Amino acid sequence: MAVKRPSGPKGALIMGNASQFSEDEPTFLLENVKKYGDLVYFRLAHLQTYLVAHPDLIREVLVTQSDKFEKAPLDKQILGKFLGNGLLTSDGAFHRRQRRLAQPAFHSKRIHNYAEVMVDYANQIIGGWQDEAVVDITEEMMHLTMLIVSKTLFDADAITGTGDTAEIIGNAMNDFQAISNRDYQRGFSLPNWVPTADNRLRNRAVTQFNAVMNQIIAERRKTAVNNQVADKGDLLSMLMLSVDEDGEFMDDKQLRNEVATLFAAGHETTSNALSWTWFLLAQHPEAEAKLHEELDTVLAGRQPTLADLPNLPYSLQIIKEAIRMYPPAWILNGRRALEDVQLGGYTVPKGSTVFVSPYVMHHLPQYFDEPEAFKPERFTAEFEKSLPKFAYMPFGGGARVCIGNAFAMMEAQLILATIAQKYRLTLAQTEPVRYKTQITLTAENGIQMRVLERETAVSPTPELAFA
Numbered sequence: 001m002a003v004k005r006p007s008g009p010k011g012a013l014i015m016g017n018a019s020q021f022s023e024d025e026p027t028f029l030l031e032n033v034k035k036y037g038d039l040v041y042f043r044l045a046h047l048q049t050y051l052v053a054h055p056d057l058i059r060e061v062l063v064t065q066s067d068k069f070e071k072a073p074l075d076k077q078i079l080g081k082f083l084g085n086g087l088l089t090s091d092g093a094f095h096r097r098q099r100r101l102a103q104p105a106f107h108s109k110r111i112h113n114y115a116e117v118m119v120d121y122a123n124q125i126i127g128g129w130q131d132e133a134v135v136d137i138t139e140e141m142m143h144l145t146m147l148i149v150s151k152t153l154f155d156a157d158a159i160t161g162t163g164d165t166a167e168i169i170g171n172a173m174n175d176f177q178a179i180s181n182r183d184y185q186r187g188f189s190l191p192n193w194v195p196t197a198d199n200r201l202r203n204r205a206v207t208q209f210n211a212v213m214n215q216i217i218a219e220r221r222k223t224a225v226n227n228q229v230a231d232k233g234d235l236l237s238m239l240m241l242s243v244d245e246d247g248e249f250m251d252d253k254q255l256r257n258e259v260a261t262l263f264a265a266g267h268e269t270t271s272n273a274l275s276w277t278w279f280l281l282a283q284h285p286e287a288e289a290k291l292h293e294e295l296d297t298v299l300a301g302r303q304p305t306l307a308d309l310p311n312l313p314y315s316l317q318i319i320k321e322a323i324r325m326y327p328p329a330w331i332l333n334g335r336r337a338l339e340d341v342q343l344g345g346y347t348v349p350k351g352s353t354v355f356v357s358p359y360v361m362h363h364l365p366q367y368f369d370e371p372e373a374f375k376p377e378r379f380t381a382e383f384e385k386s387l388p389k390f391a392y393m394p395f396g397g398g399a400r401v402c403i404g405n406a407f408a409m410m411e412a413q414l415i416l417a418t419i420a421q422k423y424r425l426t427l428a429q430t431e432p433v434r435y436k437t438q439i440t441l442t443a444e445n446g447i448q449m450r451v452l453e454r455e456t457a458v459s460p461t462p463e464l465a466f467a
């Protein structure tokens, strides 16, 4: 018997809706939800696809019936080539074990220790800026978040320029991301042994990454007393100290996979969040002025610290609104149905792919008044309380909610406060800034911005003042 399907856009005979989809994915998804409703059916070549765009149905997919889904094979295939079977790509009992083992590394007490590192590195980056210079802010933010993740993950000291480790890993990661984006565009990834330029580049990146990581892990093992390595304060230490319910530690291969995963998941996302924030602020001088006023009042020229964050509510509202409009994870990894699943009155057949898109949810007018307008003020405590869960979901949800959520928000708020205190950023390009859908939502050709020193710049430290 034919399966009754939800409505959706008409597609071509063989490729289905693939070409409409790839033209501009977020717009395609959003328009079809507006036209067809909370559950939309379409086809991407052979993939039977369901887009879920109602908070109750998203809860079904990510929470209530989540055990009936696995991460889509395409995501596992492409991402798994570099990340192996880590948190992002694994499923079921194995994923649950890894998640439990990794969770202590993200305990608030632990990540709070990283606040100073985040501020220091932000200062280091702007130390290289000159008044009125033009920078590509996407590159600057990427460099900054890469330094922060290297330091907090495995204590790599890259900032001095002696950091070969961080440089090798950073380059390997850049190659992996660029190749993965190309694979996603093609819709497949050829087996590693096929001698394409991309495969050769990726194999080299994996070899280099593994060599460095294996060395770092081996050094750490040498410090072990009774199987407990010395705690260097970073995320890797926590991963190495964590034991499962059978008293087992992660083995070296698994550690390598989780470090790669945290590195990959933990910098481009936050970097995009910040780049979009600067872009939006440059176009909304009233919001920018309000931000400066908050920073000048609360910090009065001091460097921000963790303790300041609760007193900088407008900075936080700005970030929340920026990642509402431009969610770095614009779509979650596809979820493949492991069996027939009942959803919204329909049967989603085994083998189909279900998509959930934070971009779509964040642009629906039933949840966000004037969704295309930048209004940080909308994020009041009452508004957030009144929002259905999963209407706002920049970090996903359910058991696979982003493990780095608190880390990322703290990082973004501290970087925004550190930089905005000293600089105003204005747009320095006439061509429109367009988004590009890669693994994350980035700017198509970067964003050229002019950095202008603010008059109320941070006062020099006493040592410098009297030098």
Ligand code: HEM
Pocket: 087, 088, 099, 261, 262, 263, 265, 266, 267, 269, 270, 273, 323, 327, 328, 329, 332, 333, 334, 393, 394, 395, 396, 397, 399, 400, 401, 402, 403, 404, 405, 407, 408, 409
């Ligand atoms: C603004 C920054 C960030 C955004 C918007 C973001 C978003 C997300 C989203 C939406 C997911 C769920 C993916 C899915 O369900 O398919 C996710 C998962 C994940 N994120 Fe983040 N993320 C950010 C920063 C970070 C950071 C800083 C780290 C680590 C240092 C991190 C590590 C991870 C990991 C390991 C997962 C997989 C979790 C699992 O499946 O158990 N993310 N992230």
